[in-house]
Amino acid sequence: MKAAVISFPGSNCDLDLQWAVQQIAGADCELIKQEQTDLSSYDVVMVPGGFSYGDYLRSGAIARFSPVMTALKDFADAGGYVLGICNGFQILTEAGLLPGALQWNRDLNFICEPVTLTVDRADTAFSNQYRVGEQLTLPIAHGEGNYYADPETLAELEANDQVVFRYTDNPNGSVHDIAGVTNAAGNVLGMMPHPERAVEALLGGTDGLGLFQSLIQQTKGADIRGTR
């Protein structure tokens, strides 16, 4: 697997994500800039957590205008795998690569704590190393992680089985306890919890590792574009 992590100005989990993919999961992973316009050499492109451009307006609202986002849309349209974590999830919804939006947490405060997720789908490119119903403990760290979609969109998401992870004890007010959701095609995942923070026992847990291993499994030796 060859992966890239997009470092926007203000991204601050880019190095953590690269470390998790490269040092721990053992796949190739490069950091790329927001000016990059060609993503064709990668199997997976990841959009990391942080505060892109300071996020002073609305999380992800500025980042979506970066040159790399046009390339990312083309990449996703061609079937490439895209993973957005935290601010990355926010950017993907702002850019229209994923449905819904992330609002301020229910209690209007930033929350950093471990949460328990239930795996709803174990047949996606991002979760094939987990079991349906499996419970994962992953950290969250966000102020705007309260997932919202209008009733029609929500019905569609559920009908298509696009929800991959749900909170077992909803920390932020997300509709239907949604913690991670894919696009209709299933090749773009956005999630608020940080799998890259749960890949080493020394730091408290390894439940996030399966996500990166899933992507490695999915992209093994194959030309992944068009394989879904």
Added chain:
Amino acid sequence: MVHVEMSPTAIAKKKSYLDLGLTEAEYDRFAALIGHQPNDTEIGLASGMWSEHCAYKYSKPILRQFWTKNERVLMGPGEGAGVIDIGEGKAVVFKAESHNHPSAVEPYEGAATGVGGIIRDIFSIGAKPVAMLDSLAFGDLSQPHTQHLVDRIVAGIGGYGNAIGIPTVGGETNFDGSYTRNPLVNAMCVGIMDKDQIQKGKAAGVGNALIYVGAKTGRDGINGASFASSEFSDEEAADRSAVQVGDPFMEKLLMDACLEITQQHQQALVGIQDMGAAGLVSSSVEMAGKANSGMALDLDLIPQREANMTPFEIMLSESQERMLLCVRAGFEQEVLDVFAAYDLDAAIVGHVIEGHQYKLYHHGKLVCDVPVSSLTDDAPVYKQEAKMPERLANPASDFDPIVTDPVTTWKAMMAMPTIADKSSLYRRYDAQVQTNTVVLPGSDAAVIRVRGTHRALAMTTDSKGRYLYLDPKVGAAISVAEAARNLVASGAEPLGITDCLNFGDPTKPEAFYELAEAAKGIIQATKAFNAPVISGNVSLYNETNGHAIYPTPMIGMVGLIEDLSTITTAAFKHANDLIYLVGETHGDFNGSELQKLQTGHVAGRLFDFDLEAEQVNQAFVLKAIRQHLVTAAHDLSDGGLLVALAEMGFTNGLGAKIKVTLPTSWGFSETQGRFLMTVAPENRAAFEALNGPAKLIGHVQAKPQFDVTTVSHQFSVVLSQLQTAFEEALPWYMNQKA
């Protein structure tokens, strides 16, 4: 607030320097040093540079006595931050700074810019900031004003640290009436670097360039240093313009760019310093002073955000997120190119010149021409009079508590705001970004692994204002000892400390006495724990309407764990582990949380502190941990034995059964130098063979209940009852907030 310029004669005649915080004697001294009547710009520079914040004119005689050097210290006080060798080619850099005054006036931005400022100090040395800690003190939490300050100050710390991507891993929050109008906001930053890349804030080499980088200069925070060096009164609204606004996004770019320069463009860089208190003047003149250089700056070249700023305003603005670099002639473009890649404003604003004058040009006119030393080394230093406060000369009689219903008292103690669970506050801080945090907030010390080594760093902040109020010297020594105890309980050996000395008006002999005595206690204890003072700051004038805070030196301590496998936390791990109490317990209640609970205040003569016993006990605990004989360790501090015991049970829902030969009330005694430790039954013989000052008092039990036998009572309480009291206290108060 726009500054209106005055002529040198008008300044002398109308004594406008008095409004800037300079005395007549100081005006005369400055005029003599520079050899002419100071003009508007020059007197402004003197007011900033001669403030306590920059010149330490009252505290210097005290700071000079601190013990600042041992075999591991690579750089002591005097630069942006101190540096200590941690082995394997790495060094740790740390410093703490207070932002009390700005946070009292505008809590969110005051706290946020406090964080921003201390981060710049760390990366100006060339270190990557890896952790933040805070130390906060507030008034009575039942008051709406306090609730507001807590909410906004916590939001400000998180708002800056979370966005820039530095984990806030630890800290403390204390509550006491003396901080009601004058909260303490102390922020500490820790960085890691290769030990051969240490940078200094110096400007040397005639013809070398001064490069300004970062945010544009505005009229915010003008003369904030002298604002911070005066007392508050009820007319504080007028002070609002002295508080700055933070931009963590800008600072992240600045940090990444500066680290790229310090790591990859060393041949270009002569020196680098952040623009903190007294802004451009302090950074530039200090850089010249440290290298004994002259300097000329052209103020028209300073990136400015507002029109028609006077030289006074430009030089004393405390706009945030700015750095000053001295760059070797010929390498200017190389450095400017790095900044351009980060979209940062950077400009060559001056040069190192022959001689020792500090010259500023504005619109082609020379507006300041003074010796560099007139603003640095020749600032006045005062020997103050010290007088023991009345309350110390004639202390109240000893407090002798009566505990008739131990369970009710225990629950009430768990809910005391200073003891109660702070997770509702620290969950608002990202504690894990950078993925190095091994021990999260809530244990005795936070622990960060050092990538590329087998080592880890433990860190803590501790202050004991209540104890210092009863005995400044002993209270200060205890503050250092408690910090060391927190590190030792985590498996670390203390390396050194940084401090923020939060005190009252130093021109009052009683306040100065407290400062001088506290320093003695710090010196004694830092030597005892081999933990020199490598950096710090002073925050004096913490008074409102004449009432001073408790004397509160904040101790930020960092320790080294040489082997990751010896990292230890406070939580009980397994049922049937044996519980040992390390250290002797006495009836020590003056200044205790129990006294506060039962009487509403602290009074009396502070209990004795046995520094030698503390050393022996700490050495023993560390030895046992390093031999892998300890499953959990927790220091005993506020609320004593029973509070510590309960805290150890909460994380994993494990109870305990203990029997002590002490009176029940002594379960809440605050005798220093004590720990609770657990040992697996199979390691009992090996542990007891160490022959340490530890007494077996019971064991961990699977049943979530505490069963306690004292000489006078036998009582039991379900863990969840104590935990509910502990966890719900702060949210309950904060929910009263309108």
